[in-house]
Amino acid sequence: MIDVDHQISTVQRTVGERTLEAGQARVVTISQSYDTDAADLWDACTDIERIPRWFLPITGDLRVGGEYQLEGNAHGTVLSCDPPRQFTATWECFGQVSWIEVRIFDEGPQRARFELQHIGHVDDHWEQFGPGATGMGYDGALIGLAIHLRTGEAVDPSRGAEWMASQDGRRFTRESGEAWYRANVASGADQDWARAAADRCIAAYLGEN
Secondary structure (H helix, E strand, O other), X not given: OOOHHHHHHHOEEEEEEEEEOOEEEEEEEEEEEEOXXXXXXXXXXXXXXOHHHOOOOEEEOOOOOOEEEEOOXXXXXXXXXXXXXXXXXXXXXXXXXXXXXXXXXXXXXXXXXXEEEEEEEOOHHHHHHOOHHHHHHHHHHHHHHXXXXXXXXXXXXXXXXXXXXXXXXXXXHHHHHXXXXXXXXXXXXXXXXXXXXXXXXXXXXXXXX
């Protein structure tokens, strides 16, 4: 059973900026703490056999310089790895290149926090959908991670899709979109643009476009 209100409220979301060699980029950050130790959380995020239990099927070589492919989604190259604390990689999807930085924080006995930063240049996709375009997808992934860490079992993709289509799942999608709207406004974004982008993004995730 997924507690929508609990999952939305326990996830931290921020939107920021970073200057890259090619120009200004936006940074979408999402994080959540879990009742497990840092070593287990790191393993869940880096073991090629374990990642599909909560995220997507993945193939490739998960070492620095190695390439990966997420089934039906992004591919890229592992740029750095400092186990069990952080790794960075390119995130290449639909002809666009962005970057991810994943960090694991030890918060004490049987408590650790996952943090992911997605860094991408401002483009037409950002202008149309805002931070929710990536952030809402990561919100869904963190549900899978929470279930896997709590139960130790693999998340059934068909059941996950069924839940997302349910009344609770659709409410989760809307609440996720609203949370990213608030994070966007908190970052200093124009409120009217942020509202319109969030509405378009929520509609897209709900299949209402």
